[in-house]
Amino acid sequence: MITDKQTLREVVLREVNNVKITDIHTHIYAEDFGELLLWGIDELVTYHYLIAEYFRYSKMDYAEFFALSKKEQADLIWQKLFIEHSPVSEAQRGVLTVLAELGLDVASRDINAYREYFASLSTSEYIDKVFEVSGVKNVVMTNDPFDPNEKPVWDTVGNNDPRFKAALRVDPLLNDYATSYKKLQEWGYDVSPDLDAKSIDEVKRFLSDWITKMDALYLAVSLPPTFTVPENSLRSRIVENCVIPVCREHNIPFAMMIGVNKLVNYKLGLAGDSVGKADISTVEYLCKTYPENKFMVTFLSKENQHEAAITARKFGNLMLFGCWWYLNNPSIIDEITRLRMETLGLSFIPQHSDARVLDQLIYKWSHSRKIIAEILIDKYNDILDAKWAISEEEIRRDVEGLFSNNFWNFIERTE
Ligand code: FIX
Numbered sequence: 001m002i003t004d005k006q007t008l009r010e011v012v013l014r015e016v017n018n019v020k021i022t023d024i025h026t027h028i029y030a031e032d033f034g035e036l037l038l039w040g041i042d043e044l045v046t047y048h049y050l051i052a053e054y055f056r057y058s059k060m061d062y063a064e065f066f067a068l069s070k071k072e073q074a075d076l077i078w079q080k081l082f083i084e085h086s087p088v089s090e091a092q093r094g095v096l097t098v099l100a101e102l103g104l105d106v107a108s109r110d111i112n113a114y115r116e117y118f119a120s121l122s123t124s125e126y127i128d129k130v131f132e133v134s135g136v137k138n139v140v141m142t143n144d145p146f147d148p149n150e151k152p153v154w155d156t157v158g159n160n161d162p163r164f165k166a167a168l169r170v171d172p173l174l175n176d177y178a179t180s181y182k183k184l185q186e187w188g189y190d191v192s193p194d195l196d197a198k199s200i201d202e203v204k205r206f207l208s209d210w211i212t213k214m215d216a217l218y219l220a221v222s223l224p225p226t227f228t229v230p231e232n233s234l235r236s237r238i239v240e241n242c243v244i245p246v247c248r249e250h251n252i253p254f255a256m257m258i259g260v261n262k263l264v265n266y267k268l269g270l271a272g273d274s275v276g277k278a279d280i281s282t283v284e285y286l287c288k289t290y291p292e293n294k295f296m297v298t299f300l301s302k303e304n305q306h307e308a309a310i311t312a313r314k315f316g317n318l319m320l321f322g323c324w325w326y327l328n329n330p331s332i333i334d335e336i337t338r339l340r341m342e343t344l345g346l347s348f349i350p351q352h353s354d355a356r357v358l359d360q361l362i363y364k365w366s367h368s369r370k371i372i373a374e375i376l377i378d379k380y381n382d383i384l385d386a387k388w389a390i391s392e393e394e395i396r397r398d399v400e401g402l403f404s405n406n407f408w409n410f411i412e413r414t415e
């Protein structure tokens with residue numbers, strides 16, 4: 001048993017550095033999905049976080065920028081954010097971490113030399129490399145049947161890489177049924193714009209068909225701060241009459257990602273979304289009303305985090321996950337993770353990468369491992385002070401829970 005703090009530190013750092021991670025929410029894809037999988041230095045540097053940061057300095061016309069090639073955009077961003085200003089933001093620093101952990105010469109600042117490295121690798125070689133360097137064992141994708149570039153893949157080859165799991169993403173269905181119902185009709189589902197009884201059955205059939213086709217581990221949606229159930233809206237009716245029963249039938253969680261104000265600056269595209277504080281009472285209502293359902297929830301607003309942790313104490317069918325998007329900064333990850341551990345013990349999923357570019361698995365997890373390890377050390381030290389002794393096996397158990405098993409146990413699946 002470990003009773004001294006130096007040994008404890010060494011063991012926690014070793015276990016957190018060595019644990020193989022299940023990354024439960026990403027926007028990366030297996031190789032079979034072709035161009036949907038983004039990787040390499042030009043994709044890294046044109047990540048939408050960095051585009052937003054580029055326009056903090058640049059007065060360039062948005063449309064003119066987006067008309068450029070990825071390489072031309074990357075050259076502008078590299079010059080502005082890395083050469084003319086020190087790259088200290090989390091997204092800027094992340095690029096450097098990727099290059100450093102790949103063993104490239106970061107000090108050279110030579111983006112063309114980096115391009116030569118990436119050009120020397122095949123997609124499958126680089127997927128293997130990133131999983132090896134990042135210590136990620138499997139990722140959950142974001143799979144959208146309404147995406148005209150993705151649906152054909154599922155209608156032909158599907159997903160054949162066991163490292164990549166599927167999650168069914170239904171934003172168009174829930175947030176824009178007035179448009180998306182026409183796609184359902186096109187695909188042979190007998191739905192009407194007013195969501196009558198027949199439509200409810202057909203939407204359920206659509207969801208069930210795709211959960212089965214994808215072997216989806218959960219059903220997910222991104223939602224505005226105003227998301228409310230119950231209310232007299234198509235979204236609320238689809239959630240209660242379609243999503244909840246189908247998720248229960250398949251025994252998969254409904255994952256709600258709440259707090260996005262879409263396209264507050266539409267000219268920035270993906271970089272144009274912002275954040276708003278949501279109403280926790282909808283999560284309380286769903287967890288209380290549907291105790292047989294499982295809910296995964298992450299809020300985008302820092303202001304929702306404390307009440308979310310308290311709500312998770314009330315409902316065992318609620319699993320909080322990640323420090324999402326604008327919360328994925330070291331200072332906020334530290335605050336939220338300490339709050340959650342002090343409130344929920346180890347019964348939460350501390351992080352997901354949200355990687356949109358394969359390479360980001362490397363930096364997002366390298367940075368988060370360090371933060372979470374220091375918090376665990378502090379919390380274990382607190383109980384050592386009370387003369388509680390702990391074993392290496394118990395530390396490994398706790399760490400594997402936070403970085404993988406809490407998810408698999410909650411969804412009642414094995415990998
Ligand atoms: O809705 C989502 O899954 C968000 O994570 C994305 O839309 C967002 O652009 C993102 O990648 C944040 O990290």
Ligand code: ZN
Nearest residue numbers: 025026027354
């Ligand atoms: Zn995401």
